Structure formats: structure tokens, C-alpha cells
Amino acid sequence: MPGFTLEAQQRQWCDQLRALAAERLSPLAEKGEAGRVNRGLLAALGELELLQPLFTAGALELCLLRESLAYACTEAETALALQGLGAYPVHRYGSPALRGxxxxxxxxxxxxxxxxxxxxGAGSDAAALALRAEPTRTGWRLCGQKCWISNAPQADFYTVFARTTQGAGARGVTAFLVPADRAGLSGEPLDMLSPHPIGSLLFDSVPVGAEDVLGELDHGFAVAMDTLNRFRPSVGAFALGMAQAALDATIAHTKRRTAFGGPLSAQQSVSHQVAEMATRIEASRLLVYAAASAYDAHEAKAASGGQGERERxxxxxxxxxxxxxxxxxxxxAQYVVDRAVQLHGARALQRGHLLExxxxxxxxxRIYEGATEVQRTIIAKELYA
Structure with missing residues (x-):
């Protein structure tokens, strides 16, 4: 589609990002400890000025950034994305003091x-949050738990969503910025399949005040959804980066690997699988770019019409x-990586292999930022609206 053909400057930027990720970021990622925040890698992302676009770039540019980093260094991509997810509500809804x-x-x-x-008890059903914000004379105290939180418990601050009005569903949730050193806040790491830092948090009467509120009281669910809508297309871009890396590795492998008297690529059963992988990637890429462009167009319309236009x-x-x-x-991406492993054979299961x-x-x-089933529910709801 001509409307989604990248310009030469954009393609050049993506190539530069891939090279940068491979040469500068991947070695730092290898030095990191599984399940812990890699602060050296994060500092390098800052030094290379790759974190600023999380807040200033359009959604399409953010997708290109995440896809390019993911192709060469998934750890760098994830570190960047988690900074954006955690801090975007501060950028968009925080007071000048919190932003500064x-x-x-x-x-x-x-x-x-x-x-x-x-x-x-509230993963896909985010409106069912149970973390309580109990009123005090000076604000609130947070009581309850959070689980499967990326960068926990090693983050320096958390964007926390808590229930300020009981029985109000999504309308009774407020977003707070909670520094990690706030009294009563503790956590522990969780041992997960992927090596990212993920943990649980315990809020034992953690004090928060009006100065910690992000957005408006009882409107935190909108803060959460706005943030997720901002980053959802670029989650797809992250997946595309991994899928493209798997496809390229498979093409190279099936060209040089011989079996039954010739290269694997000469076997129709193999080449047809590779063709299917490439087609699905390209179709997904068009959807991701289209979604990012739709987000940017909506933001531009809202900016020209003000907050009222956004709400209308x-x-x-x-x-x-x-x-x-x-x-x-x-x-x-799940399909492509699985097919790539199958076409590589046992070597792809060896620890340290790209496909492993x-x-x-x-x-x-497929689970975080709205599981596949949640995405289907959203799509169906829009279709029947």
C-alpha cells in the first residue's frame, strides 16, 4: 500500500537503529542479570537519546523505533518500552512538579x-481492581497488592491504579505516582519464562496525597486506557521485530542447510512455510502502521480541537x-518464531541460540497490555457499537 511505504529517511533511521542495537546495546544486554533491571543498558538508551521519543514522537515513529530495536536486541526494546509505559501517565497527566x-x-x-x-484477581478485567485507596485526613493510604508488574520491585517509582470509590467499577479508580521509597511499599521478584524483571508489590497503608494524583480523582481508568492505547500498536511493532529476525534467520538457514540432496529452500514444503511466514509478517506490519497512523491522526485532531474534541x-x-x-x-510473531524453530530443528532449542x-x-x-482474547472483545464491541 503506497500510504504505508516508508520514506528513504525512515528506512535509513531503522537501519541505523538496528546497527546501534547490535553494536552498542546488545553487549550491555548480555552483561545483565536475568530478572533484574539492567541499569547500564537503560543508561545507554538515555545516552543515545532513544528514550525522549517515548514522549515526543508520534505513534508511527515509536513503532519504527521499537521494531528496529527488537530486531537486534529485545532486551533494549523492552527496557525502553517499560520506561514509556510507566512514565507516560506522568508525562500526560502529572502536575508540573511531578513532571519536573x-x-x-x-x-x-x-x-x-x-x-x-x-x-x-484483576488482570484482563482491569476495572475489577481491588487495591484500596482509603481516605485519611491528608490524602489516602493504599492497601492491597499488585502482581506481574514489569520492573518491580526494582523501579524507582510506580504509576499505581487504586480504587478510590467502592462499587463504582471503572469510574472509581484513581492513578497515583508512588515513589519506591514510600513507607509501607515492598515487593518481591517473580521467576517468569522470559528474563525480564517482573514482580509483585505489597501496599501496607502506603500514604499518598493530592500531589501524587495523575489526572483527576476517580478518572484513573481513563489514564490507564489512554496509556495502553498509545503503546498498543507499538507492542505489535515489538512483535514484528522479533518475527522479522526469525524470518531472516530462517531464510539464511534454509539456503545453506542441505538435506536429501539439496538445500532446504528447494523443498516446496519448506519454501511454502517461509512464504507464509513472510506474508503474515507483511500483513501484520500494514496493520501496525495503519493503527499508528490512525492514532497520530486522532491526536492531531484532538490537539486542533482541544480536550473537548478528544472526548467527543x-x-x-x-x-x-x-x-x-x-x-x-x-x-x-508466535506463529513465525514457532515455524522458524521447526525449520531449524534441534539446534534452535540450544540455549543461547537466537531462536531459543x-x-x-x-x-x-500475547498476554500483556491486553491479552489476545481482550483484543478480540474490543474489536467485537466496536463492530457492534
Missing amino acids: RWLPEVIAGSAVAAFALSEP SGGRGQVKAAAMAKLMATET HLYREVRAP
Whole structure:
């Protein structure tokens, strides 16, 4: 589609990002410890000025950034994405004091951000949050748990979603910025399939005040959804980067690997699988770019019309496009990486092989930031609206 053909400058930038990730970031990623925040890698992202676009770039540019980094260094991509997810609510909804305190350090890679939405009983059903914000004379105290929180418990601050009005569903949730050293806040790491830092948090009467609120009281669910809609297309881009890396490795392998008297690529059963992998990737890429462009168009319209225009338009087409992109790209990446492993054979299962790494990495995006089933629910709801 001509509308989604990248310009020469964009292609050149993607090539530069791939090279940068391979040469500068991948060696730092290898020095990291599985399950722990790699602060050296994060500092390098800041030094290379790759964290600033999380807040200033359009959605399409963000997709190109994440796809390019993921192709060569998934750890760098994930570190970057988690900074954006945790700090974007501060950028968009925080007071000048909160933005001034935290965003410069986030952009420099010296402060680690985290997005604390999920709970033991509220994963896909985010409106069912049980973490309580109990009123006090000076504000609230947070009581409850969060679980499967990326960068926990090693982050420097958390964007936390808590229930301020009981029985109000999504309308009774408020977003707070909670520094990691706040009294009563503790956590522990979780041992997960992928090597990312993920943990649980315990809130034992953690004090928060009006100065910690992000956005408006009881409107935190909108903060969460706005953030997820911003990053959802680029989750698809992350998946595309992994899928493209797996495809390229498979093409190279099937060209040079011989079996039954010739290269694997000469066997129709192999070449047809590779063709299917490439087709699904390209279709997913178009969906991701279209969703990112729809988001950018919606933001531009909202900016020209003000906040009222944002609320009136609601971005319904953009929400559906983002859900479709995330659904298609993450499912495609799982398919492509699985096929790539099969075509490589046992060598792809060896620890340290690119595909062994991608096989562990590719599973999680089908769950986080809205599982595949949630994306289908969103799409269906928009279709029947």
C-alpha cells in the first residue's frame, strides 16, 4: 500500500537503529542479570537519546523505533518500552512538579519507571481492581497488592491504579505516582519464562496525597486506557521485530542447510512455510502502521480541537485499529518464531541460540497490555457499537 511505504529517511533511521542495537546495546544486554533491571543498558538508551521519543514522537515513529530495536536486541526494546509505559501517565497527566521531578531522569535512563495495573484477581478485567485507596485526613493510604508488574520491585517509582470509590467499577479508580521509597511499599521478584524483571508489590497503608494524583480523582481508568492505547500498536511493532529476525534467520538457514540432496529452500514444503511466514509478517506490519497512523491522526485532531474534541471523538476507530494490530502482530510473531524453530530443528532449542531466545520472548506479548482474547472483545464491541 503506497500510504504505508516508508520514506528513504525512515528506512535509513531503522537501519541505523538496528546497527546501534547490535553494536552498542546488545553487549550491555548480555552483561545483565536475568530478572533484574539492567541499569547500564537503560543508561545507554538515555545516552543515545532513544528514550525522549517515548514522549515526543508520534505513534508511527515509536513503532519504527521499537521494531528496529527488537530486531537486534529485545532486551533494549523492552527496557525502553517499560520506561514509556510507566512514565507516560506522568508525562500526560502529572502536575508540573511531578513532571519536573521524574521525567528528566526517566529520559536520561537514571530513574526506572513501572506501570502497576494488574492484580492477582484483576488482570484482563482491569476495572475489577481491588487495591484500596482509603481516605485519611491528608490524602489516602493504599492497601492491597499488585502482581506481574514489569520492573518491580526494582523501579524507582510506580504509576499505581487504586480504587478510590467502592462499587463504582471503572469510574472509581484513581492513578497515583508512588515513589519506591514510600513507607509501607515492598515487593518481591517473580521467576517468569522470559528474563525480564517482573514482580509483585505489597501496599501496607502506603500514604499518598493530592500531589501524587495523575489526572483527576476517580478518572484513573481513563489514564490507564489512554496509556495502553498509545503503546498498543507499538507492542505489535515489538512483535514484528522479533518475527522479522526469525524470518531472516530462517531464510539464511534454509539456503545453506542441505538435506536429501539439496538445500532446504528447494523443498516446496519448506519454501511454502517461509512464504507464509513472510506474508503474515507483511500483513501484520500494514496493520501496525495503519493503527499508528490512525492514532497520530486522532491526536492531531484532538490537539486542533482541544480536550473537548478528544472526548467527543473518543478515537473509536483508533481503538479498534490498535486492537487489531496488537492481536494480529503478536499472534503472527508466535506463529513465525514457532515455524522458524521447526525449520531449524534441534539446534534452535540450544540455549543461547537466537531462536531459543525469541521463543521465550515472543510468548508474553500475547498476554500483556491486553491479552489476545481482550483484543478480540474490543474489536467485537466496536463492530457492534
